[in-house]
Amino acid sequence: GAVVSQHPSWVICKSGTSVKIECRSLDFQATTMFWYRQFPKQSLMLMATSNEGSKATYEQGVEKDKFLINHASLTLSTLTVTSAHPEDSSFYICSAMLAGVSYEQYFGPGTRLTVT
Amino acid sequence: SQKIEQNSEALNIQEGKTATLTCNYTNYSPAYLQWYRQDPGRGPVFLLLIRENEKEKRKERLKVTFDTTLKQSLFHITASQPADSATYLCALGDSSYKLIFGSGTRLLVRP
Numbered sequence: 001g002a003v004v005s006q007h008p009s010w011v012i013c014k015s016g017t018s019v020k021i022e023c024r025s026l027d028f029q030a031t032t033m034f035w036y037r038q039f040p041k042q043s044l045m046l047m048a049t050s051n052e053g054s055k056a057t058y059e060q061g062v063e064k065d066k067f068l069i070n071h072a073s074l075t076l077s078t079l080t081v082t083s084a085h086p087e088d089s090s091f092y093i094c095s096a097m098l099a100g101v102s103y104e105q106y107f108g109p110g111t112r113l114t115v116t
Numbered sequence: 117s118q119k120i121e122q123n124s125e126a127l128n129i130q131e132g133k134t135a136t137l138t139c140n141y142t143n144y145s146p147a148y149l150q151w152y153r154q155d156p157g158r159g160p161v162f163l164l165l166i167r168e169n170e171k172e173k174r175k176e177r178l179k180v181t182f183d184t185t186l187k188q189s190l191f192h193i194t195a196s197q198p199a200d201s202a203t204y205l206c207a208l209g210d211s212s213y214k215l216i217f218g219s220g221t222r223l224l225v226r227p
Contacts, residue, residue: 006159043205043219044215046214105215110159
């Protein structure tokens with residue numbers, strides 16, 4: 001149980017284009033999903049918290065107009081990187097949890113984004 | 117600001133020995149602490165959670181302790197195997213459900 005998938009697993013895009021990453025909880029309903037970014041040899045940095053049916057809450061320093069998050073259902077959240085630039089190249093990871101029931105977060109396998 | 121330190125960037129041990137990883141934190145009062153395993157190019161995998169009012173948790177060959185006075189958690193892998201080689205992350209959380217991650221310790225178990 002507690003499986004989270006991400007799609008795509010990797011993507012290469014040109015500078016100035018937008019990229020959408022999907023995060024799905026496959027065998028449970030996630031009231032809350034989180035989006036993280038991880039640069040090489042660094043730890044995970046939380047970008048935003050997404051609750052189903054409401055607007056995402058962004059961490060300080062994360063541009064909400066650049067990283068659009070939608071959590072339309074209890075099993076799907078999407079992150080859209082708009083007008084991507086090379087400095088946005090990173091490993092993006094989502095996690096899902098059932099808030100109010102347990103504290104465990106279950107992570108997706110990650111999406112490697114490369115902006116050329 | 118909150119700070120989490122995992123004692124060493126890398127730990128190299130012989131197969132069969134016990135690996136002990138340390139997580140220290142400052143300027144924070146977590147409600148719980150979690151340990152994750154991360155393999156290269158993959159997302160973290162949940163291992164154990166321990167709450168602030170718990171001293172110790174075990175799961176198979178894994179044991180975690182949590183000392184809120186020392187602001188420290190120890191993570192032990194007994195009878196270590198080469199397959200245990202990975203990066204181990206500690207993460208602190210509170211009622212907001214947000215996690216703050218340490219930088220990780222890379223464990224290498226030599227056959």
